[in-house]
Amino acid sequence: MIKEPKISENQREIWREPVNFGRFAVPKGEIHIFPERCKECNYCTNYCPNQVLERSPEVNVYGYHPVRVREDKKDSCVACGMCQSICPDFAIFVKEVKIQ
Amino acid sequence: MNFLPPGKYFADGNFALTEGAIHAGCRFFAGYPITPSSEVLERMSIRLPEIGGHFIEMEDEIASMAAILGASNGGSKSMTATSGPGFSLMQENIGLGVITETPTVVLDEMRGGPSTGIPTRVGQGDVMQTRWGSHGDLAPITYAPNSVQESFDLEIEAFNAAETYRQPVIVASDQVVGHLTEILEVKNMEDYHIVQRETRKTRNGNEGVYDYSRDFTPMFAAGTGFRGNVDSLTHDERGYPSNESSVEKEMLEHLLNKVRKNEDKIVKYEEFLVEDSKLVVVAYGITSRSVKRAVKEARKEGLKVGMFRPITLWPFPEKRIRQLAEQSKEFIVPEINYGQYSHSVREYSQTETKEMHFPPGAVPDYRVILKEIERCLK
Amino acid sequence: MTEVEYHPKHELIREERFPHVWCPGCGLGIELQCYLNALEKSGIPQNNHVLVSGIGCTARIPGYANLDTYHTTHGRGLPFATGMKIANPDLKVTVISGDGDLFNIGGNHFIHAARRNMDLLVICSNNFNYGMTGGQHGSTTPLTSKSASTPYGNIEPTFNLPYIASALGASYVARWTVMHPRQLTKSIRTAMDVKGFAFIEVLSPCPPNFGKFNGFKDGFEEMEFYRKSSVVQNDAKLEDISIDPFHGKDIVLGDFVNRKRASYITLEHELIDRIRGGGQ
Numbered sequence A: 001m002i003k004e005p006k007i008s009e010n011q012r013e014i015w016r017e018p019v020n021f022g023r024f025a026v027p028k029g030e031i032h033i034f035p036e037r038c039k040e041c042n043y044c045t046n047y048c049p050n051q052v053l054e055r056s057p058e059v060n061v062y063g064y065h066p067v068r069v070r071e072d073k074k075d076s077c078v079a080c081g082m083c084q085s086i087c088p089d090f091a092i093f094v095k096e097v098k099i100q
Numbered sequence B: 001m002n003f004l005p006p007g008k009y010f011a012d013g014n015f016a017l018t019e020g021a022i023h024a025g026c027r028f029f030a031g032y033p034i035t036p037s038s039e040v041l042e043r044m045s046i047r048l049p050e051i052g053g054h055f056i057e058m059e060d061e062i063a064s065m066a067a068i069l070g071a072s073n074g075g076s077k078s079m080t081a082t083s084g085p086g087f088s089l090m091q092e093n094i095g096l097g098v099i100t101e102t103p104t105v106v107l108d109e110m111r112g113g114p115s116t117g118i119p120t121r122v123g124q125g126d127v128m129q130t131r132w133g134s135h136g137d138l139a140p141i142t143y144a145p146n147s148v149q150e151s152f153d154l155e156i157e158a159f160n161a162a163e164t165y166r167q168p169v170i171v172a173s174d175q176v177v178g179h180l181t182e183i184l185e186v187k188n189m190e191d192y193h194i195v196q197r198e199t200r201k202t203r204n205g206n207e208g209v210y211d212y213s214r215d216f217t218p219m220f221a222a223g224t225g226f227r228g229n230v231d232s233l234t235h236d237e238r239g240y241p242s243n244e245s246s247v248e249k250e251m252l253e254h255l256l257n258k259v260r261k262n263e264d265k266i267v268k269y270e271e272f273l274v275e276d277s278k279l280v281v282v283a284y285g286i287t288s289r290s291v292k293r294a295v296k297e298a299r300k301e302g303l304k305v306g307m308f309r310p311i312t313l314w315p316f317p318e319k320r321i322r323q324l325a326e327q328s329k330e331f332i333v334p335e336i337n338y339g340q341y342s343h344s345v346r347e348y349s350q351t352e353t354k355e356m357h358f359p360p361g362a363v364p365d366y367r368v369i370l371k372e373i374e375r376c377l378k
Numbered sequence C: 001m002t003e004v005e006y007h008p009k010h011e012l013i014r015e016e017r018f019p020h021v022w023c024p025g026c027g028l029g030i031e032l033q034c035y036l037n038a039l040e041k042s043g044i045p046q047n048n049h050v051l052v053s054g055i056g057c058t059a060r061i062p063g064y065a066n067l068d069t070y071h072t073t074h075g076r077g078l079p080f081a082t083g084m085k086i087a088n089p090d091l092k093v094t095v096i097s098g099d100g101d102l103f104n105i106g107g108n109h110f111i112h113a114a115r116r117n118m119d120l121l122v123i124c125s126n127n128f129n130y131g132m133t134g135g136q137h138g139s140t141t142p143l144t145s146k147s148a149s150t151p152y153g154n155i156e157p158t159f160n161l162p163y164i165a166s167a168l169g170a171s172y173v174a175r176w177t178v179m180h181p182r183q184l185t186k187s188i189r190t191a192m193d194v195k196g197f198a199f200i201e202v203l204s205p206c207p208p209n210f211g212k213f214n215g216f217k218d219g220f221e222e223m224e225f226y227r228k229s230s231v232v233q234n235d236a237k238l239e240d241i242s243i244d245p246f247h248g249k250d251i252v253l254g255d256f257v258n259r260k261r262a263s264y265i266t267l268e269h270e271l272i273d274r275i276r277g278g279g280q
């Protein structure tokens, strides 16, 4: 049985280009989900660096519990794009929101 | 040299098949050497680069068949040439050509079989393989030339049929016709009817890859912006795969009917002294030349015998055979095999059909056929 | 969450065909996305890209891409693509197929396409088994691992795919996993510019087959396994990088080879020009 990975670390290793965080404002993301496409593989929930996503109790027509944004993490998405690129089902994507 | 100039040539069948293909617009050849068809491959390797076409010797016949289908979808008229063992290897991808509606031409130069058999000598044991060789239902088109002249002319016709009915078309020649040297007369290019490839480039709205309500829809050539899916799986008109029996029915009936409905246009045959004949000998390819001699000799003896030669083995010349069955009490079918085409003659004519078996390795002796004619009519 | 109509890749996928056929946690969707990302960045017009495949789960990838796509017969995608590329060299032809398709039934075609340095990009998803037919073993199944047809453990050594491709003279050779989408995208992008034969092996989880037979609870465990057992080493000695993860050996990833070698299409066009002698 594999334990919860140290998410933020491996996420960086896998996807992020190195960025000098000091010089940039942290971006914000808006998550879009196609619940009927989600097959509940939990890649996005596991690999999101900020644990923004979770399985919802709802069931889609194929019998899977599609993911949703956690109520308490509504503003935590940093638009890193990890969930989108690791989703095998084209079921989730992120739009960066402009911060004034 | 672009096209073989008009004129008379003393040439062999393999030369004629190659030049006929080039006349027909063949610009891509992929093959693997095999006796007795290798001369076609060799001549293509000289000729195609000369005219800006493409020649490639592949690693085997499976690859050759796949490559000519790829080339055809890439926009080139294409062909391959082989013989029995190679033809067996091609069967799966002949089916791929059928289901994807890809025009191409396969030359099978029949030799002795089964297996490696007699590589250097004639046989006619592949005729049923040209009919049923690939799994599943298909409506094949197969031409069987019996001379050098016909090798040239039918090769052009095979390319035209491939374009018109959008499927692989087979030319079933044999070792003797391929290696036989005789007069070939080539006409002016303008005197040949060549079906040019029509393609669709961009897609209008919901336009499908296929249209099952019509016998013919132009194919699309890769890279022109059509963005279609070409699939070996059973597919609907959009080109998308489906497991539904109803989709299979629609697709399959389209694939079969586009040929079956047009049989009258496709079927070709030659008749020799059948008008008053009480006995008809059915023969194709090189065997028909022995039969013609036998019929001539029998006529000298006053025997009412004629010859019927299917030029298209498939579709089977069903209508004409049925008519002949009304006047002829019996058919004789000599073949260089142990009874293949005779089964179809019997089936379609519903008439007494005598098989004559000749072992691969030699052209049937006309005297043996003559004896059989005499036995039947005396 | 806002209701939206289209995925950002809408122009590149046949969105009306989703959800796709693959199992939960199957890596093939990620591979498709990486390919499309690379395609977008390639600067080559979408219309010029063509996808060809054989048969298998991987071979269903082209059917979801909004390109001219060709799903052929088992193992024969490469020769089909060879014919197509020669007939129309303006096309950017990518063959995407499974390990079984490209190296078992189609192994001979792979050898020859690479030897010719045929101008094709070949992406092989290696899920260590025949996914589509229920997880039987093939030439890429790791030693001692289980499959639907090695119930007692596999006794056959595996092919080392990058080593084979390199030995045959491929212009470009790489290995990544779907757990490395950024590197994989970059690798595909680089390979799209390569003249000649470019080969990328992509390790991809197959949870209900290879995964299940070898004790992985789900796709995530298999993904974690790839992540934890892999090291990136671009200058690895290719003869040493066969995959043997169940005996403590790291899986070596990287962009291994990128070299200039005359490609088939270049040589064929030179030949045609020479024969026609400009006297055209």
Ligand SMILES: Cc1ncc(C[n+]2csc(CCOP(=O)(O)OP(=O)(O)O)c2C)c(N)n1
Binding pocket: C055, C056, C057, C058, C059, C074, C097, C098, C099, C100, C101, C102, C125, C127, C129, C130, C131, C132, C133
């Ligand atoms: C000639 C032939 N033999 C066998 C099959 C059955 N078959 C379909 S897919 C497949 C294996 C596919 O394995 P792989 O190429 O690794 O693709 P995957 O499904 O693992 O992605 C087999 C054996 C077939 N379609 N055609």
Ligand code: SF4
Binding pocket: A029, A031, A047, A048, A049, A050, A051, A052, A053, A076, A077, A078, A079, A080, A081, A082, A083, A084, A094
């Ligand atoms: S974009 Fe990044 S931070 Fe936002 S939900 Fe996806 S993985 Fe999490």
Ligand code: SF4
Binding pocket: A037, A038, A039, A040, A041, A042, A043, A044, A045, A066, A067, A083, A086, A087, A088, A089, A090, A091, A092
């Ligand atoms: S990665 Fe995609 S399919 Fe998997 S749980 Fe997340 S949204 Fe669903």
Ligand code: SF4
Binding pocket: C021, C022, C023, C025, C026, C027, C028, C057, C058, C127, C131, C132, C205, C206, C207, C208, C209
């Ligand atoms: S069987 Fe394996 S390779 Fe095939 S779709 Fe399922 S997970 Fe993917």
Ligand SMILES: [Mg+2]
Binding pocket: C056, C098, C099, C100, C125, C126, C127, C128, C129, C130, C131
């Ligand atoms: Mg596989």
